[in-house]
Amino acid sequence: MSAPHRLDRGHTDDLMTFLAASPTPYHAVANAAERLEKAGFRQVSETDAWDAETAGASASGSGGKYVLRGGAIIAWYVPEGAAPHTPYRIVGAHTDSPNLRVKPLPDIGAHGWRQVAVEIYGGPLMNSWLDRDLGLAGRLTLRDGSTRLVNVDRPLLRVPQLAIHLDRAVSAEGLKLDKQRHLQPIWGLGDDVRDGDLIAFLEEELGLGAGEVTGWDLMTHSVEAPAYLGRDKELVAGPRMDNLLSVHAGVAALTAVAGGSKLPYIPVLAAFDHEENGSQSDTGADGPLLGGILERSVFARGGSYEDRARAFAGTVCLSSDTGHAVHPNYAERHDPTHHPRVNGGPILKVNVNNRYATDGSGRAVWAAACERAGVPFQSFVSNNSMPCGTTIGPITAARHGIKTVDIGVAILSMHSVRELCGADDPHLLANALVAFLEG
Structure with missing residues (x-):
């Protein structure tokens, strides 16, 4: 008999809180x-020596553990009696989203306007950033080497669109944006642009002394709050659903199963940074972070390389990322027989050219988890005439040699500053992830 849903619309309410509080990958992993x-989880340091207690396998070290590195987090729970060769069940996701990020020399301006120099991160729908009230958030590194999170969550910047009177062809020929010239936001007036003004402003915001900040990773975000949408509030509009929706669901699923003493697998959440630009970093899925932590967990629990090989051979990862719901105005862009709908349950992503990692045996794992959870799921493939996107799934499978299945929630307006999903799909995904982690 199908298990009842453990999480309901209250999970979606909480997702909206999580999205609003997580304007950057650094805030997302902190939350x-x-x-x-x-x-009951506790942080462990990568620079410390790990033993069974550190890895969470002893009575005194019981409970979940997690490692933070930049904008990535790896968390796991070792159930009582787990052997060193016990396989893992991993929910993989990513914390980053396309946006506008501050350049090393941010203070610019022209014609009486003060502006902030930004660079394009990932592949945003650039038009969606125009005429938005933008805040500024990120990570500041101080002179003593420590870091501070900053979030100016109020209207601070704006990328103004050119009036139609000065671009009469825009309606007929479409908007054409130059990434260098047309996307630099304004944040004030004045001809006296001075180097250091933006960072001095942020130092004042945090009550820091002048010159304390020596490094920064800053990015813009829309300050418009997530909201229910539609006649019956069956939709949710909000920022960074790609892919904080999956990060939030993964955290909820991992905390739901932690404490279970009869789990046949070690449940893991792996939320990486830099998926939107290729995952090749020390915090990305194509880096050594996940493999190193899983290996250290095996060895800290008394395992050998043989145990590590056995554990990885039995491991399954669900790469959870948003996908495309059928668009009512552009249905011809989708495969004619695969039309995922919002609130129809999470999607299984398939691409025979391995842009997604799903194969038939992986589908069976996912189908079994959804059946146990009582959650419907849909299938997604791209139109053969359209290039297919990709995820951390194939990277994870190839780098670690573990079975990986690509899944997610179908949304509209992917890579927009404000995306759209069904209000039921987040908790349907989370319930399926719970069943998957429980085995």
Whole structure:
């Protein structure tokens, strides 16, 4: 008999809170860590020596553990009696989203306007950033080597669109944006642009002394709050659903199963940074972060290389990322027989050219988890005439030699500053992830 849903529309309410509080990958992992701490998880340091207690396998070290590195977080729970060769069940996701990021020399301006120099991160729908009230958030590194999170979550910047009177062809020929010239936001007036003004402003915001900030990773975000949408509020509009929706669901699923003493697998959440630009970084899925932590967990629990090989051979990863719901105005862009609908349940992503990692045996794992959870799921393939996107799925499978299945939630307006999903799909995904982690 199908298990009842453990999470309901209240999960979606909480997702909206998580999205609003996580304007950057650094904030997302900090908020994830806070939720894990409340569930009994404890942070471990990569620079410390690991033993069974550190890895969470002893009585004194019982409970979940997690590692933070930049904008990535890896969390796991070792159930009682787990052997060193016990396989993992991994929910993989990513914390980054396309946006506008501050350049090393941010203070620019022209014609009486003060502006902030930005660079394009990932592949945003650039038009969606025009005429939005934007905040500024990120990570500041101080002179003593410590870091501070900053979030100016109020209207601070704006990328103004050119009036139609000065571009009469825009309606007929479409909007054409030059990434260098047309996307630099304004944040004030004046001809006296001075180097250091933006960072001095942020130092004042945080109550820091002048010159304390020596490094920064800053990005813009829309300050418009997530909201229910539609006559019956069956939709949710909000920022960064790609892919904080999956990060949030993964945290909820991991904390739901932690404490289970009869789990046949070690449940893991792996939320990486830099998926939107190729995953090749020390915090990306194509880096050594996940493999190193899983290996250290095996060895800290007394395992050998043989145990590590056995554990990885039995491991399955669900790469959870948003996908495309059928668009009512552009249905011809989709495969004619695969039309995922919002609130129809999470999607299974398939591409025979391995842009997604799903194969038939992986489909069976996913189908079994959805059946146990009582969650419907849909299938997604791209139109043969359209290039297919990709995810951390194939990267994870190839780098670690573990079975990986690509899944997610179908949305509209992907890579927009404000995306759209069904209000039921987030909790349907989370319930399926719970069943998957429980085995």
